[in-house]
Each structure stands twice: as C-alpha cells, then as structure tokens.
Amino acid sequence: MWRFLLPLALALGLGVLLYAGLHNDPKNIPSPLIDKPAPVFDLPELNQPAARVSTGALAGEPYLLNVWASWCVTCRQEHPVLDAFARRGSVRIVGLNWKDSPADARRWLGQFGNPYTEIAVDESGRTGVDFGVYGTPETFLIDPSGVIRFKHVGALTPDVIAREIEPRLAAMRQAGAP
Numbered sequence: 001m002w003r004f005l006l007p008l009a010l011a012l013g014l015g016v017l018l019y020a021g022l023h024n025d026p027k028n029i030p031s032p033l034i035d036k037p038a039p040v041f042d043l044p045e046l047n048q049p050a051a052r053v054s055t056g057a058l059a060g061e062p063y064l065l066n067v068w069a070s071w072c073v074t075c076r077q078e079h080p081v082l083d084a085f086a087r088r089g090s091v092r093i094v095g096l097n098w099k100d101s102p103a104d105a106r107r108w109l110g111q112f113g114n115p116y117t118e119i120a121v122d123e124s125g126r127t128g129v130d131f132g133v134y135g136t137p138e139t140f141l142i143d144p145s146g147v148i149r150f151k152h153v154g155a156l157t158p159d160v161i162a163r164e165i166e167p168r169l170a171a172m173r174q175a176g177a178p
Helices: 002-021 073-088 102-112 126-130 158-176
Strands: 042-044 052-054 063-068 092-098 118-122 138-142 148-153
Touching (some): 052 118, 073 092, 073 102, 092 126, 118 126, 148 158
Parallel strands (some): 042 118, 063 092, 092 118
Antiparallel strands (some): 042 052, 063 138
C-alpha cells in the first residue's frame, strides 16, 4: 500500500509547491540592503565630468537613486513616469548611469529629457554591483541618513510611486518634523 501512496504524496506535495510559486511576484526580490546604509560611492557627474556625485554630498535629504542606461528598453518605458514624478518636486532624483557610454547617455537624455538632479556615471558597473543591481531599471529610496528604505526592480509606475514611495517619503518628512 505504501508503495502507491508515497509516490502520490510526493507528487501532490510537489504540485502544491509549484502552484504556490505561481503566485509569487518575480519583481519582488528582497534586497539584503534594505534598512542598511547605502554603499559608498564617488563617481563623475555625466554632464560635468570634473564634478563628482557622492554619497557624502547626497546626505541630509531623501533621494531616489534610479539605475538606468541608454541601451535599456524598459528604461524608455519608465522614463515618462520618472519625468512626471520629477516635475512634482517631491524628492531629489539621482541617476546612476550603469554600464553605458557617457556619450550615448547624453544623447538619450537629449532625446527623452532629463528628470535627474545629477547623474553619476558607473561605466564599469562596480557601483551597481555594490547596490546588488542585476539589471536596469532599478530604483532605491534612500533616507536623509543614507539608509536604503525601499528597492524596486523594473520600471517605476504611478502605482508604485503612490503605493510604495510617497508613503515612505511622507513618513520621512514627518519623522524629521520638529
């Protein structure tokens, strides 16, 4: 009897596990960096290569770090959402141009617009690796003390901004209020 029930039980167990996996969001990738200090970086600024973009200079106010590249198709889809969010002025948006040619990045921004207050050039991809980036776009919300509070993999949408980013920004502002 066990010869027949054991394979059936194993098959049912495997079926349950596979079914449960269908309901997981593949974009929901937990980051080990959440609630930890953002990796330290000091990179050239895209439009002013003699200037630097660094974690030290960004400290003191919350910011979004948006990892993007001119070769990224999804970044093109995300760009109008990011641009509209930047126009609202609710948070500083810093670009991390990842594994891209600065000339291609400038050309891309000339074509689609520039929502960023500054853009760090990570041509080698090393800083992206420090952040755990494995593709573009990825976006990090970093609090005034330099701690990563949220990570989003894939294109930002108005829903993600409203549901995930804005409430966290509001909480940061309230926590900083006298």
